[in-house]
Amino acid sequence: MAPLHAIADRRGSAVIEAAAVAGVLVVFTAGVLMTIYILFARAWLQYQSEQALYCLAERRGTAACRSLLSARARALLPYGNLTTMDLRAEHGRWIAEVRWEWQGYALHFSKRLTPALILRNRALP
């Protein structure tokens, strides 16, 4: 059994170890949360970009589709910003360019839809 003065000497190192472990845990948890958030943002924005294309195909108007996309994207992504939201219909095809940024990460989606793509069942590549 260690003498009492030796235990007293090691008390400081236990605090340092606990702090180090806590730090690792915080970093690990934050990393996991950030990764899941970014992966979810990717899936959600991809889906909402598709919805925006269908919205354009329904001829609801670019402004209405843009505001729908923006509202739905922000509803589940409180952190990060949609920096680009270019929706347009030209010559029978519908195009969506969406860019989202958060903490130095950026996700960019460029999608297009045409009646021919719908018919070939290769919609939303």
Next chain:
Amino acid sequence: LTALLLLLPLALGLAAAFGAAVHVLRTKSLAQSLCVREAAATQEELAVSLRELIALNPTARRLRRERERAERHWRAALATEVPPLIAAARAELAAVTLAQLRLRQKQSGLLREAETIRSNHTRELAARLRRLTVSPLQAPMRFNRALAVTPVPPASLTPDYLPAPGFEFAQQQRFLFRVDLSPPWPLETVNGADVRQAVECSVSLRNEGGKKWDIDILAASAPSKSR
């Protein structure tokens, strides 16, 4: 290591939630894309029948005029009471009526073909959705014919078939069903949420001038909430 292991349930929970979210989005997207594709394919094929039916209109008009003339000749011949004239007028009338019957057969054939197109695509979509759907597929019609055309004059043997008033609405191919969004693991029982979502799509045809009929998507985007 022990502390990291303590975080394992949290990590697993988050991964399961993320997996469930992706599953829901993928299922909705797939159901929607299948719905729109089948409705558009239906209209693409119906457009061919529609073009062919409308292309028969000039012949139908010509035969109606010939029928009127033959009937006039027939009445005049009867009034003369001259057997050769009556026989000639009857032959003329019979020939025109026969030509009309042949054309009517073509017109009816195209209308029947259109009905087959609609029912085939409905069956095809039902088969494709079998794994996703929790409710039977509905394909409500907005018109009493598979092609939204009205005969003019309605009582004629060979009428002109013209696009019905409000053609775009009447012609639409609409599909309605509900998809099961529950993930492969029993998340449903955990939160008791309604994991079925209504999917609806509707595609019609629009005349772009002349003989060109383009696909017109009336409804395609999925609702954001369960209905």
